[in-house]
Each structure stands twice: as structure tokens, then as C-alpha cells.
Amino acid sequence: MSSPLDESSSSNLFFERTRSNIKKRGTFYFTSTLSLVLYVIIPTLLLFASILYLQFSFQDDSQRVNYLQQAFGTKAYSLLNHYLGKIANMTASDEESALEMNESLSKRLNSMFTFTELKYGLFVSALVGLVIYMRVVVMTRLIVFTWLRRLIFGAPPEDVYLLDFLTLKKERNSKNLIALIDTLHDVTSVKSNEIDLVVLDCKDGSLMNDIINHYMKDLWKSSSTRVVTLNGMGIASIELARQLLTKNSRALIVTTTSNKDATVCFISNNAKDVKKAKYVLVKCESSFAMSDSSNIERIKKIGLNANRYSYICFDFKQESDLTKAQKEFKLSELVTTANHAAISKFNTNATSWNVLEFIENTNATKRDEMILQIDCSDESSRCTSLVWRVV
Numbered sequence: 001m002s003s004p005l006d007e008s009s010s011s012n013l014f015f016e017r018t019r020s021n022i023k024k025r026g027t028f029y030f031t032s033t034l035s036l037v038l039y040v041i042i043p044t045l046l047l048f049a050s051i052l053y054l055q056f057s058f059q060d061d062s063q064r065v066n067y068l069q070q071a072f073g074t075k076a077y078s079l080l081n082h083y084l085g086k087i088a089n090m091t092a093s094d095e096e097s098a099l100e101m102n103e104s105l106s107k108r109l110n111s112m113f114t115f116t117e118l119k120y121g122l123f124v125s126a127l128v129g130l131v132i133y134m135r136v137v138v139m140t141r142l143i144v145f146t147w148l149r150r151l152i153f154g155a156p157p158e159d160v161y162l163l164d165f166l167t168l169k170k171e172r173n174s175k176n177l178i179a180l181i182d183t184l185h186d187v188t189s190v191k192s193n194e195i196d197l198v199v200l201d202c203k204d205g206s207l208m209n210d211i212i213n214h215y216m217k218d219l220w221k222s223s224s225t226r227v228v229t230l231n232g233m234g235i236a237s238i239e240l241a242r243q244l245l246t247k248n249s250r251a252l253i254v255t256t257t258s259n260k261d262a263t264v265c266f267i268s269n270n271a272k273d274v275k276k277a278k279y280v281l282v283k284c285e286s287s288f289a290m291s292d293s294s295n296i297e298r299i300k301k302i303g304l305n306a307n308r309y310s311y312i313c314f315d316f317k318q319e320s321d322l323t324k325a326q327k328e329f330k331l332s333e334l335v336t337t338a339n340h341a342a343i344s345k346f347n348t349n350a351t352s353w354n355v356l357e358f359i360e361n362t363n364a365t366k367r368d369e370m371i372l373q374i375d376c377s378d379e380s381s382r383c384t385s386l387v388w389r390v391v
Contacts, residue, residue, distance in 0.1 A: 166264050247269070296325060322336060
């Protein structure tokens with residue numbers, strides 16, 4: 001059986017994206033509170049109001065039973081009794097057993113229209129409604145960002161979402177990089193004045209100044225946007241941005257390395273952005289090894305277990321490193337295909353973002369799959385790993 005990644009690493013798999021490839025989700029996907037109201041709260045309130053009405057309007061159970069049968073039980077009783085009689089005649093072996101079965105079914109049917117059974121109905125309907133609601137929550141993973149999590153665990157959600165990312169396919173200069181940022185704004189429908197934090201991880205000081213001067217004139221200056229400049233962090237800048245984000249805010253991250261590549265991405269901890277998010281950040285880890293250690297030794301520091309992840313995005317620049325990693329960590333062809341494609345296309349400019357982009361463009365990911373992104377090819381001895389869960 002061929003995998004979704006078993007395709008040629010042609011240029012069309014690394015096209016310059018101008019629109020988001022996020023699949024639109026239905027309205028019901030994001031209506032956890034509405035489902036709670038429909039399945040739990042409204043039926044419970046109606047039954048509770050009915051019990052209170054019967055409790056204070058009638059003195060004893062006989063009056064309540066008569067009212068229930070006269071109000072809505074007569075038609076329902078006759079209709080159910082009619083069909084139960086047909087079922088008894090079809091399933092019984094003779095006429096006598098059919099009459100006995102019909103009589104027993106009628107007695108059980110009578111008990112359904114008593115005041116005591118209505119009290120049990122309140123509990124059962126509330127329980128069934130709660131089960132349905134929790135099923136909706138579990139199926140859609142809505143518990144990660146709804147108020148129910150705060151109610152259960154007593155802490156606000158700290159999930160960070162990767163809305164989208166773009167990699168530079170042209171010459172790296174201020175003009176092309178600004179155009180790439182503008183394209184990311186169009187893809188994610190996030191306006192510049194909605195950005196609360198900007199992280200610029202650039203080694204080129206002039207390039208960094210051009211970006212700040214371009215956006216600081218009108219867009220970033222008019223808002224309370226914070227700008228953080230640093231150098232050589234790589235994907236670890238995402239963890240830094242996560243720690244600096246305030247509640248319900250967004251961050252723009254621009255990352256360049258010593259090569260010609262550049263990546264821009266949006267992350268957010270606003271629960272409303274889950275509608276347009278691609279991934280949820282599960283964890284970020286960094287380890288340090290000796291300066292002369294190899295990439296494989298650095299990866300061993302983070303304790304890589306390939307069985308936990310559906311895909312692994314390395315930032316290897318050479319095929320030899322990928323071959324060693326495949327043998328050392330017993331990686332499958334599904335994992336290495338995307339990495340081979342990125343190396344063959346970009347050579348020494350390949351990054352883990354290019355691998356993730358290849359996986360996306362082949363439509364290989366499914367919801368709730370785990371993706372490991374590893375960055376260990378920088379000049380320092382740091383090895384950073386990010387774990388993403390597909391939304």
C-alpha cells in the first residue's frame with residue numbers, strides 16, 4: 001500500500017502558497033456550548049419545571065397521574081399500546097401467550113406515566129444528555145479550549161496554535177521578505193494591527209531594520225505591539241514567543257539562518273483562532289551537547305522515540321545525516337521520504353519547515369496526528385524539538 005508521500009519531489013510540491021490550505025470545518029464543530037444547552041440544560045430545566053408544577057399544583061400522586069394521562073398520556077398511551085399489541089402478536093407463538101405479553105407490556109406502559117417515573121426520567125435524560133455532550137467534546141477535541149476545561153481542571157488553557165507558515169522561495173532581501181509577511185497576512189486573515197508580539201530572529205541587522213521601519217510607520221506603531229529581536233534561536237523562538245504571549249494574543253515570528261532561507265509564521269493562544277489553526281503546540285524541548293558533537297548525538301539528547309509520531313521533520317542538509325538517523329532511530333520510509341525530498345530540492349538550504357511544507361502539500365496529515373520538528377543544525381550545540389498536533 002503506497003503512502004501519501006510516495007510521490008516525486010517535484011517543484012509543484014513546494015509551490016509558493018498564496019492561500020491557506022486549511023479545510024473549512026462545519027459550524028457544529030465549534031458549538032460545544034450550544035450542544036450542552038440543547039442536550040443537557042434545556043431538557044433538564046423542562047423536566048425540573050414539570051416536576052415543580054406537579055408538586056405544587058396537586059396534593060397526591062393519584063391527581064398527578066390523572067393529569068399526566070389526560071394532558072399528554074392518552075394519545076401516547078393508545079398509540080404505543082396499539083403498536084405493542086402488534087409486536088406481541090408477531091412474536092408470540094399462540095393467542096394466549098400474545099394476550100399475556102400484551103397485558104404485561106400494558107402494565108409497564110402504565111408505569112411510564114406516573115409521577116415517580118417522571119423523577120427517574122429527569123435523572124436519566126440529564127445523564128444521557130451529558131453523555132452526548134461529552135461525546136461531542138471528545139470527538140472534536142473541544143475540551144482543549146472550552147470553559148469546561150477550566151471548570152474541571154481549575155486552570156485557564158495555555159494552548160498555542162500555529163495558524164500558518166510560509167517559507168521564502170526567492171532571494172532573501174527586505175523586499176521579498178516583506179512581501180512574504182504580507183502574503184501570510186492574507187492567508188490567515190490576520191491584520192497587522194491585531195499582532196501583539198513580533199519576534200525577529202535575524203542574523204542580518206540591516207534586514208531586521210528594514211522590516212521594523214516598514215511596519216513601524218503605520219501598523220505596529222498604532223497598536224501596543226512589542227518587538228523582540230534576537231539571533232540564532234531557530235524554532236526555539238516559538239517557545240520564547242509562547243512564554244511572552246499575553247492572554248488572547250497573537251505573535252508574528254520571522255526566522256532567518258546563515259543560509260538563504262527564511263520562514264514567517266503566526267502563533268496564537270486565542271481560543272477563537274482554533275478555527276483557522278493548523279497545529280497545536282504540544283511541547284517544546286531543548287538540549288545541549290558538546291560543541292563538536294554530531295547531529296545524531298544531539299538528537300539522542302532529547303530521547304527520540306519514532307513510534308510516538310506520525311512524521312518527523314529534520315533540518316538535515318546532507319543525505320548522509322538522514323541515512324544515519326534512519327538507521328540509528330529505525331525510521332520508516334514514510335518519515336524519510338519528506339526529508340529526502342526537502343534535501344534534494346533545497347540542498348544545504350533545507351529546513352524542517354520545508355519538510356513540514358512538503359507533508360502538507362501532499363495532504364498526508366490527518367487530525368490528531370503528532371508531528372515532531374527537530375532543529376539541530378545551527379552553529380551552537382543546542383538541539384530544539386517541537387511537537388505539533390494536527391487540528
